[in-house]
Amino acid sequence: MPGSLLVISAHAGDFVWRASGAIALATARGERAKVVCLSYGERGESARAWRDGLALDEIKHLRRSEATSAAAVLGAEIEFFDAGDYPLPESAELVDRLVRVYRDVEPAVVLTHPPADPYNGDHPAASRMALQARVLAQAIGYEAPGDPLGAPPVFFFEPHQPEQCDFRPNLLLDITPVFEVKRQAMECLPAQRHMWDYYTDLAVRRGVQLNRNAGPNLGRTHGTRAEAYVRLFPQTTEVLA
Amino acid sequence: MPGSLLVISAHAGDFVWRASGAIALATARGERAKVVCLSYGERGESARAWRDGLALDEIKHLRRSEATSAAAVLGAEIEFFDAGDYPLPESAELVDRLVRVYRDVEPAVVLTHPPADPYNGDHPAASRMALQARVLAQAIGYEAPGDPLGAPPVFFFEPHQPEQCDFRPNLLLDITPVFEVKRQAMECLPAQRHMWDYYTDLAVRRGVQLNRNAGPNLGRTHGTRAEAYVRLFPQTTEVLA
Amino acid sequence: MPGSLLVISAHAGDFVWRASGAIALATARGERAKVVCLSYGERGESARAWRDGLALDEIKHLRRSEATSAAAVLGAEIEFFDAGDYPLPESAELVDRLVRVYRDVEPAVVLTHPPADPYNGDHPAASRMALQARVLAQAIGYEAPGDPLGAPPVFFFEPHQPEQCDFRPNLLLDITPVFEVKRQAMECLPAQRHMWDYYTDLAVRRGVQLNRNAGPNLGRTHGTRAEAYVRLFPQTTEVLA
Amino acid sequence: MPGSLLVISAHAGDFVWRASGAIALATARGERAKVVCLSYGERGESARAWRDGLALDEIKHLRRSEATSAAAVLGAEIEFFDAGDYPLPESAELVDRLVRVYRDVEPAVVLTHPPADPYNGDHPAASRMALQARVLAQAIGYEAPGDPLGAPPVFFFEPHQPEQCDFRPNLLLDITPVFEVKRQAMECLPAQRHMWDYYTDLAVRRGVQLNRNAGPNLGRTHGTRAEAYVRLFPQTTEVLA
Amino acid sequence: MPGSLLVISAHAGDFVWRASGAIALATARGERAKVVCLSYGERGESARAWRDGLALDEIKHLRRSEATSAAAVLGAEIEFFDAGDYPLPESAELVDRLVRVYRDVEPAVVLTHPPADPYNGDHPAASRMALQARVLAQAIGYEAPGDPLGAPPVFFFEPHQPEQCDFRPNLLLDITPVFEVKRQAMECLPAQRHMWDYYTDLAVRRGVQLNRNAGPNLGRTHGTRAEAYVRLFPQTTEVLA
Amino acid sequence: MPGSLLVISAHAGDFVWRASGAIALATARGERAKVVCLSYGERGESARAWRDGLALDEIKHLRRSEATSAAAVLGAEIEFFDAGDYPLPESAELVDRLVRVYRDVEPAVVLTHPPADPYNGDHPAASRMALQARVLAQAIGYEAPGDPLGAPPVFFFEPHQPEQCDFRPNLLLDITPVFEVKRQAMECLPAQRHMWDYYTDLAVRRGVQLNRNAGPNLGRTHGTRAEAYVRLFPQTTEVLA
Secondary structure, three states: OOOEEEEEEOOOOHHHHHHHHHHHHHHHOOOOEEEEEOOOOOOOOOHHHHHOOOOHHHHHHHHHHHHHHHHHHHOOEEEEOOOOOOOOOOOHHHHHHHHHHHHHHOEEEEEEOOOOOOOOOHHHHHHHHHHHHHHHHOOOOOOOOOOOOOEOOEEEEOOOOHHHHOOOOOEEEEOHHHHHHHHHHHOOOHHHHHHHHHHHHHHHHHHHHHHHOOEOOOOOOOOOOEEEEEEOOOEEEOOOO | OOOEEEEEEOOOOHHHHHHHHHHHHHHHOOOOEEEEEOOOOOOOOOHHHHHOOOOHHHHHHHHHHHHHHHHHHHOOEEEEOOOOOOOOOOOHHHHHHHHHHHHHHOEEEEEEOOOOOOOOOHHHHHHHHHHHHHHHHOOOOOOOOOOOOOEOOEEEEOOOOHHHHOOOOOEEEEOHHHHHHHHHHHOOOHHHHHHHHHHHHHHHHHHHHHHHOOEOOOOOOOOOOEEEEEEOOOEEEOOOO | OOOEEEEEEOOOOHHHHHHHHHHHHHHHOOOOEEEEEOOOOOOOOOHHHHHOOOOHHHHHHHHHHHHHHHHHHHOOEEEEOOOOOOOOOOOHHHHHHHHHHHHHHOEEEEEEOOOOOOOOOHHHHHHHHHHHHHHHHOOOOOOOOOOOOOEOOEEEEOOOOHHHHOOOOOEEEEOHHHHHHHHHHHOOOHHHHHHHHHHHHHHHHHHHHHHHOOEOOOOOOOOOOEEEEEEOOOEEEOOOO | OOOEEEEEEOOOOHHHHHHHHHHHHHHHOOOOEEEEEOOOOOOOOOHHHHHOOOOHHHHHHHHHHHHHHHHHHHOOEEEEOOOOOOOOOOOHHHHHHHHHHHHHHOEEEEEEOOOOOOOOOHHHHHHHHHHHHHHHHOOOOOOOOOOOOOEOOEEEEOOOOHHHHOOOOOEEEEOHHHHHHHHHHHOOOHHHHHHHHHHHHHHHHHHHHHHHOOEOOOOOOOOOOEEEEEEOOOEEEOOOO | OOOEEEEEEOOOOHHHHHHHHHHHHHHHOOOOEEEEEOOOOOOOOOHHHHHOOOOHHHHHHHHHHHHHHHHHHHOOEEEEOOOOOOOOOOOHHHHHHHHHHHHHHOEEEEEEOOOOOOOOOHHHHHHHHHHHHHHHHOOOOOOOOOOOOOEOOEEEEOOOOHHHHOOOOOEEEEOHHHHHHHHHHHOOOHHHHHHHHHHHHHHHHHHHHHHHOOEOOOOOOOOOOEEEEEEOOOEEEOOOO | OOOEEEEEEOOOOHHHHHHHHHHHHHHHOOOOEEEEEOOOOOOOOOHHHHHOOOOHHHHHHHHHHHHHHHHHHHOOEEEEOOOOOOOOOOOHHHHHHHHHHHHHHOEEEEEEOOOOOOOOOHHHHHHHHHHHHHHHHHOOOOOOOOOOOOEOOEEEEOOOOHHHHOOOOOEEEEOHHHHHHHHHHHOOOHHHHHHHHHHHHHHHHHHHHHHHOOEOOOOOOOOOOEEEEEEOOOEEEOOOO
């Protein structure tokens, strides 16, 4: 039985720019993928809508609608916690909701924000809650439906200014086969049209780097698209490669 | 065609304690494995032989013989550069010899010492030369027989006092199926009998840690044996796991 | 007048595996030792009891009873805050209770968890509260009985996966004379029988490392048992050694 | 039998500013102290003499004479390798000479420069050679008179711009009882008169910090003088304090 | 129009010791400078007053009065949040008050504590709130009077024990022209008379370091006074210098 | 008198991709700019020429010619040391040649490679020699024509895979006004045509980041082009900004 993918992000758009390649790869393999958006990013990530004069509820509705479309393009489920952003408040209740998602999804792989971001405090807050909930879900003594979780690996996706966030990729994921799907998902977010090319360029850049680290047989040199990740826990394997 | 494994170590015994699990796994899969010992460890790693009054040549012969036996148990080729130890001298000539080995073996995976070790300067020296030679071998303009090398991943094997060497494992290799072979290889080095149990205990300890990081399905809880490694370059992959 | 030892741990069992050598050494010298367990570890560290079908209260009672026995073996006082675990909640009230303990015990030495542990959020939480309370207890203006605290040194004891917790020992404590006492204390925790040998092996391993760092006269080579610590603040001394 | 102190410094003046408190404490306890100056600092540390128009030999003679006087004040032996400075060349020959000093002095404690200093490449070069020689001297197979060395602890003394050299003190040495001796030793170097007050102020500053880390009983608050050090290897001890 | 300077400190005295040179430089240029003291430092930084038997309200009044005098000497505005210290509680309300200050002052430069200080938890708490408020104030969607903030650079001022706080200065500010003003400001705090000389000596020390990093023309060698800072975000410039 | 810019690079092409914006800005201000290429990059950076069957001398001639054209476009002087690459050998002679350049150019600003690059050992070798020569050139006692050097700031330019080289930019240089000149300079290197767009995209990416860190007035949002640098020594200044 194929494993599931769980993506926990602070705002409605994060998973699209940073992890939709990984999501599309998973669903293309027939795996379940679920995205949890802790907030809509209604205050901190919706500058254009505020400048256009929309009200808070309209902005939340807009962001929800865009993210839902993007998830549909990717073949992923999506759930919105509507916990508020700027700041995203950390609480035992939110963490408990995440524990329940872990127990339900039983993810084989978890994606979330890296734990440092001096430009956006919601990202580390989401990361801390995602990691804490994962540990709590592992305990048989934690009261929540479902079985205790195993130890799914956690990967941090790429922040906007990686070096300032101590983000040093230790994994480059080849998303070439699904890059057009990622592009389509990005185009579901028209208010951030300037990001479409920005993250396309980034995929090219990470693709070049992937080719430079691609192992003994360096065949492809053009056209590779990649996403960068940081693996948190040690990889466990039976084969070095 | 399966890839080859290249192991570059400072002294004759290093590969046995630190990497023979990985070697045995590779040869069990039918892959070529080659070990290069830059020195015999005749001065720095042969205290008992010196105390027993052996002469330098006798010690080198003894170490060569033991390491050759261990390699045979593991099904690996072995080559001795006899460059001297304590200190292992770094030189362009030694690096060039390593380039030629890289071009010949065309390794899919490279193992060597980590770059820091305050207890033994030969280990970082070996590491630096192994890494420099790998880069040189990649250049079509470097004059040596064979084709330019690809970009085989490099893994650092575990030093004796890992925390003091900034060794933070990011990969745990399951060597359970071949642990008895590793034990046999260790027993080819009778002068360091106290190390047999020491590295057996370490394999148990790393095995416990492997189980704690083993992914979504935590089945095994006893009997796992593991070796710890640090992957130097970003992993490249098409599947997050 | 000999100083006191204060040990602050997240769960009921932590002090046994990680610091009972230091405790036994202190009580053997006639010093007071006090252990504070912020929780019983009833949810996160009692998997077997949950699998055996015990109720929450039964588990807390069991853990309390075991830890009390272990403390008795070590000659230490023990106090349980019963603050809950998984998660251990951080609060001003808990910190205030710790301040009062500091003012009462007037410790010469403080032991607690290191501040990072991606496998268990309760450990860093306990560490943060232990350190914050120590600073507050130093202020004459903080309202609590007793005199302002001096500046007792703090040592972090060893986590389960040291490298993943950024734990780089800078002190190795020779616990050879009291190792049998530590073993007895561990045997007070029968539900974690597999840990007895695990932490015995660790004491051997740290003992080997102690011998390799033991100063100008390297006499002993077998039988040394040690615990590893990280000293947080600079050592102050009148003699370099 | 009290242990010996070995100080290895790049230039003739380094030991005076950075470590003469530790030296004076050792000799006051009746211990042997030996200083090795790898160079006279004739090119890089003698700006005034060059501006005064002295010739190279005159400068070397002057520096030798001043350092000899300072060592005499401290009660320490001193040996000059005259290896040249700016740059201090690293070589197997220099390291071998240091090995012979280690084997002769059998130090209980070793002091040298920290391994990073972007302002002065001779300091890291001296540090690397001091550390390599210590390891070589430990090997019974290394050909040099005397017995194999034990594992004397190494302490790095304070560079001129500590934060830029990654120098984070983990030991503060109380030199109050011998501070006047240190001042006298400094005054043996008249060409660097501005340093006398500079390093007196530093001793005050480190003294204030010592008091803030002084353990459970914070008695003294004025008059303490201290030197800062970084301990390289883990401390080994039978008592936490 | 010249920019404004905003200084956010945990206690009433912090800005005087650590940043009054920068403040005096700004006001001497005719710029607005505003200091926010989150607490009076009434419990943790007023040991003498407590020993003298003053009541809490008297101490707060005293500290307010002293800090107000120092701000007047510097030509700066000052505002007291009276949020309490030891511990300084972190809360959404405090952060929101800071957001309003940011929106009002529209600072061109922000100064606050560095994010680590094992000796005083209030300093990191102030730092975290200052940084979070800055990010929130940038969002058009955050409800507070005024325009969204730009991206003013943030500089951390120097803690008491810099190396223990991971404080590695990357900017040395020449405060020679206003040093006498800083001294006067310090003398507004008579209860901490011993700090006057301590921070004068520090200004000399940082001044010596400034001269050693002063660029292509090293003219001055005496009399320079400096304050050390850490710039948090990348400098943006049109000229390398 | 405006200061000079000195750029020290390992291979003939490095300065074009990584620093030609800074060079063009300097020459546009009427400042002298000098580039030193330690080698032509004939073995390690000329894969296409080797595949095309050129001989070593032809390749060196080609690289020299291209780099000379690029320097001419930028208005910079260029000097080739022809020291060989892959590996670039470190030697006292090369360092001495660099000292003489420093003494001649009297740079106000120095640019070179960062000290870590696991993909190319020549880059760190060039960096080490550039930094060592700078320190030697400062010493009045070092025998070379010219006056002792001051303390020009050093900036590391961006490597190809920044995160893997521990390259964390702390300065973003706005090169918008000269970007077309940089593009022209890049187009002087036709064999690496794929790099033209790659480094154009990078300039856009660093430009976006510059805008996000641009201080209190965030005006521009499109069209900014930037180069990223790491400042090695503390900035010295009289104004915080």
